[in-house]
Amino acid sequence: MPGFSTRAIKAASRVPRVPQPPVNVPIYQTSTFEVADAAELAGLLEFEREGHSYSRHSNPTHAALEDALAELEGADAGVATASGMAAAHAAVLSILSSGDELLMPTAVYGGMLGLARRVLDRSGIATSAVDTTDIEAVAAAIGPRTRLLWLETISNPTTAVADVEALAELAHARDVLVAVDNTFASPALCTPLALGADLVVHSTTKYIGGHSDLIGGALLGSADRVAAARAVVVNAGGNASPFDAFLALRGLKTLAMRMERHSSNALAVAQALEGADGIAAVRYPGLVSHRQHDLAQRVLRDGMAGGMLAIELAGGREHGERFLERVRVAVHATSLGGVETLVSHPASSSHRQLRAADLASAGMSPGMVRVSIGLEESADLIEDLAAAARPA
Numbered sequence: 426m427p428g429f430s431t432r433a434i435k436a437a438s439r440v441p442r443v444p445q446p447p448v449n450v451p452i453y454q455t456s457t458f459e460v461a462d463a464a465e466l467a468g469l470l471e472f473e474r475e476g477h478s479y480s481r482h483s484n485p486t487h488a489a490l491e492d493a494l495a496e497l498e499g500a501d502a503g504v505a506t507a508s509g510m511a512a513a514h515a516a517v518l519s520i521l522s523s524g525d526e527l528l529m530p531t532a533v534y535g536g537m538l539g540l541a542r543r544v545l546d547r548s549g550i551a552t553s554a555v556d557t558t559d560i561e562a563v564a565a566a567i568g569p570r571t572r573l574l575w576l577e578t579i580s581n582p583t584t585a586v587a588d589v590e591a592l593a594e595l596a597h598a599r600d601v602l603v604a605v606d607n608t609f610a611s612p613a614l615c616t617p618l619a620l621g622a623d624l625v626v627h628s629t630t631k632y633i634g635g636h637s638d639l640i641g642g643a644l645l646g647s648a649d650r651v652a653a654a655r656a657v658v659v660n661a662g663g664n665a666s667p668f669d670a671f672l673a674l675r676g677l678k679t680l681a682m683r684m685e686r687h688s689s690n691a692l693a694v695a696q697a698l699e700g701a702d703g704i705a706a707v708r709y710p711g712l713v714s715h716r717q718h719d720l721a722q723r724v725l726r727d728g729m730a731g732g733m734l735a736i737e738l739a740g741g742r743e744h745g746e747r748f749l750e751r752v753r754v755a756v757h758a759t760s761l762g763g764v765e766t767l768v769s770h771p772a773s774s775s776h777r778q779l780r781a782a783d784l785a786s787a788g789m790s791p792g793m794v795r796v797s798i799g800l801e802e803s804a805d806l807i808e809d810l811a812a813a814a815r816p817a
């Protein structure tokens with residue numbers, strides 16, 4: 426009879442047979458999978474046969490999230506990643522090589538600037554920026570080396586809305602592919618592939634997870650494009666963790682309901698704060714005063730505009746920083762898309778890399794604060810944010 430340690434390892438590794446499917450996708454917390462022979466493993470590692478070999482390559486919990494997101498985004502396939510930035514990295518590197526150029530919005534999530542300046546630049550991939558709300562400017566900015574146009578459905582943090590349909594038509598006519606970061610809208614509000622995008626990227630850390638308790642990302646598109654992106658993820662080690670994939674799956678189940686409440690809360694707050702003491706402007710695509718309100722109504726579903734708004738405080742940078750210290754219901758923290766309202770000051774956090782002139786050309790004033798409206802009572806949020814904005 427084998428010794429205790431041998432028996433313990435065997436006994437504790439026996440996977441249960443489950444005749445009744447569990448209601449939730451189990452967390453397959455395993456790094457590796459047993460195979461019958463060398464040919465099986467080789468086939469799995471090359472994705473030539475169905476199944477899983479090693480969790481950097483694939484894992485059943487990742488696969489469940491990939492399939493769910495692909496279905497909701499109207500994609501053939503998807504790959505779940507360790508973070509939104511791992512998905513962005515895979516999207517860019519699966520399309521661009523040294524000598525190519527990425528064209529992105531001037532108003533873009535700061536992490537994309539970090540990717541461009543600290544990673545792509547060193548790999549010989551150039552980046553240029555353009556105001557993607559100006560179609561003629563985008564046409565003029567596409568050069569002979571441009572291979573990919575990056576868009577955000579709703580931009581972080583300025584809430585500019587991308588006319589994905591018009592921009593995809595323009596880009597495709599010039600042999601340029603289009604990737605859309607759909608993090609702010611989520612598939613509950615917009616499905617960019619249906620508007621002509623080639624790839625959709627998500628930080629599942631945000632609305633898809635919805636509870637500020639995971640870091641994850643995903644990339645969705647055609648089978649070929651996702652296979653190319655998966656090759657980057659597998660070889661660069663950007664795969665998701667099974668537990669985070671499980672949390673993202675759990676979040677997906679209530680995404681539609683949460684987006685409705687985020688949207689109705691954000692609209693109520695935006696309307697109440699517009700013109701309030703100490704506030705120069707409120708930028709929210711659901712407001713009639715938003716310069717792309719009509720486009721937002723077309724691009725986003727059922728008149729909803731999501732939970733993100735930008736507030737321009739009248740007193741500049743100091744006012745922005747003071748606002749963060751004065752909130753009581755909202756929490757001063759980076760990130761967004763959770764059940765709790767979060768406030769941040771892009772000029773000193775997510776967009777700290779930008780100089781004053783770059784901030785201005787991206788549409789950000791020094792006193793702009795970003796608010797991720799949560800699921801609390803809107804009256805409590807209005808009272809809290811209005812008090813925090815009031816001049817000292």
Ligand SMILES: Cc1ncc(COP(=O)(O)O)c(C=O)c1O
Binds near residue numbers: 509581642
């Ligand atoms: C619009 C947008 N895209 C991508 C990311 C990156 O996501 P992650 O932090 O999961 O890498 C963020 C993070 O804030 C974001 O706001």
